[in-house]
Amino acid sequence: MRRKQYLAGHMIQLLRHHEIDFARWETCLQNAGESLVYLQAWYLEVVCSGEWEALVEIQADAYVSVFPLPVRRFLGTKKVYQPLFTQQLGLVVTAGSQHTSAEEYLSLAASLFGQVQYQMPWPEEAALNLTEPWTWRRRPNYELRLAPVYAEIRENYAINLRRNLKKTSQEQLTLVPTESIQPLLELFQNTKGKELPELRPRHYQKLAVLYAQAKQHGVGEVWEVHRQNKLLAAAFILRTAQRTTFLFGASSAEGRTHNAMAFLLDQLLQQEAGSGKTFDFEGSEVPGVAKFYAGFGAQPVSYVSLSLQPNPSVLSWTPNVFRFLARHLR
Incomplete structure (x- = not known):
């Protein structure tokens, strides 16, 4: 009993x-x-x-x-x-x-x-x-309602973001889905991960297991941005019926130069525009990151x-x- x-x-x-x-x-x-x-x-x-x-x-x-x-x-x-x-x-x-x-x-x-x-x-x-x-x-979390069509969503982008996205249209960036999270994990380890020794191999392994389970349940996706066959940025997202969550991402130095993450997020928003869902950027208290998310029109949610x-x-x-x-x- x-x-x-x-x-x-x-x-x-x-x-x-x-x-x-x-x-x-x-x-x-x-x-x-x-x-x-x-x-x-x-x-x-x-x-x-x-x-x-x-x-x-x-x-x-x-x-x-x-x-x-x-x-x-x-x-x-x-x-x-x-x-x-x-x-x-x-x-x-x-x-x-x-x-x-x-x-x-x-x-x-x-x-x-x-x-x-x-x-x-x-x-x-x-x-x-x-x-x-x-x-x-x-x-603060940062969230964006996706009820409007893409053209209306883009109208609320910050001027600097629109300028950067215009540059990406001339740089032959491509967004592709992938079945493996390993390139994303390696990209993170070789960039931001070097500043975070507290993030150990077991944490990356847990993220890999999480992606495998999320994919099995039909909600996990990894998207990559390439330029001339080189990986510039990638993101692990969770896409449910009501919300798309940007869980984990990374950009290379070259990716930052070419605004690859802005391109990636903009492409995902185009996919979901008009759906009525919420795009969840997961927020940040780092001023620069918070400003980046707010640039898409995302609002702080407590x-x-x-x-x-x-x-x-x-x-x-x-x-x-x-x-x-x-x-x-x-």
Whole structure:
């Protein structure tokens, strides 16, 4: 018999990894119309290496709300952390949900785990009713609505971006899909990766596994920009029914000279224009990168980065390189 831990009036349960029914999980996401790909069970399996639990509201044997909790052990105690390549998680609710307050789930997580690091959607206009020892700060994602046709989207491009794209039209750049993520990983390792020694071989391997799973589930794509048979830039994107997410990308020095990444993103936007979807640039707090994304007309959308450190004297816990890379990767 499965051991279940009931919480909050016997409707919210803490489910250990082996207790989570992936089929019911996915049905809940579908019923909620949830668009964040990071919340898919297969995605969590990869980025958490199979080590995640969840707070789940269950009614009539169906999951009506889910709140994933990536966990790791540190000094013998389970902690909740934000996995790499996972910008946001958070609460998913359906029409049948009776527990729809994110603060309630965070409070439960705080009562169950010693320390928590978590990032989740939180609109700028919404108050965040958490007390000490919780701390948090808002961070910007950058998103572009793709309801207009391409000509209208391009009208909102920054003048400098339009100028650079005009140059690319004269430089014989080509955008091609590819079945392998290895050239992208090698390009990154040979460029930006040299500035990020914290990104180890196991992290690149996890990204390769993530791409393989994303491709298997019909949402993962890698696109490359070539000029005279030379790879200048590449990007790993996740394309779902409601959202296209720019997860990981790289450019060579020559690619930057020829504005290859701007060309790549512009081509993807042409593909999706008029679809009504959202193009998710994944945001950045690096001013130059944020300005680059804003140049496409993308708007900042707030989310929160939360931290629960009950005892300041406790050894600071950083389970992986997420927080460093979140500031420097993009």
